[in-house]
Amino acid sequence: MARLTDVNALPSILAMDALTVLEGDRRGASLQLTDRYFRLQAAALQGMDGSEFFENRLDIVRESRDVWDEIYVDFPSLTTEHLRTASERLRNVLERLPEVQYLRRNYPATSYVVPEWMRLDGEVKYGARVYFFGDDPPEREEIVARNVEATVDDARGDFDAYQGRLHGYPDCCIEFFREGDRFDGEESLEARSLGAFDDAIDEERLREGSVATAPIGELLDGFFESPQAYAFFAHEFYPEPGCETARKRGEAIHDTLTEHLPEPLVRDYFRVNFGWSLLKAGVVTGPDAFGREHLLSQLPLQVRSSMSRYER
């Protein structure tokens, strides 16, 4: 059985993802490095008491952000060979980011950073993702090779499906997203995945613009009245609407997490996952965070779980 101390230093939302991986509920989890990630980390840490612990953590985030902002990747033309070479160069830079080193150092099993390519609006963009695996890690080179191939062939769906399997998402949900028309009229599949919860969202708060700071329990009042709330068992996972498999998987993950952590914290984890999906899908636009707890979930788990609301 995994121990809480195995993941205590990781940002709490990631720590909870990682815990379910170590417990065998999922094959893997990941964290996408983005401008927003660094902004959220800095905002959460700046809101703390300025003690040495938080200052050190903040230095890591700031230093990483500085390097991150300077990264520039170029390749002569879109071929497999050129993208692979560019991936190697980018990986070398990413591995030197203090944040990547911090995350890997504070995870007891296989973790590595992988450059990620995607076609957006006719352009090839790059990003980065740090993976966390349990007993059955794939070779890092395999992830890169599949991503490069999908980018060159313009077959993003193939890579999305592969990545979904790496994260232990149910096959039915993966297939739903792969085969469905991405847009049905105005609504994307992601938005449809979230749409069943229209009633659970406090529209007034959204209009007031206090989304980033309001308690998430108030923003998502009534969320747990639907059993489908449990389908949001991972950061960045969009379940197929009404999916029974996703709900059951989520209930098992809920049980795993509550063996280690207080129930209110675990419930906030599901709410934050859902809120994050709203932001990522563009259903809610503007703020970096969805609810105060989303910001707080950027803090290391050991800090987060000792906040008075959550102490057992």
Ligand SMILES: [Zn+2]
């Ligand atoms: Zn499903």
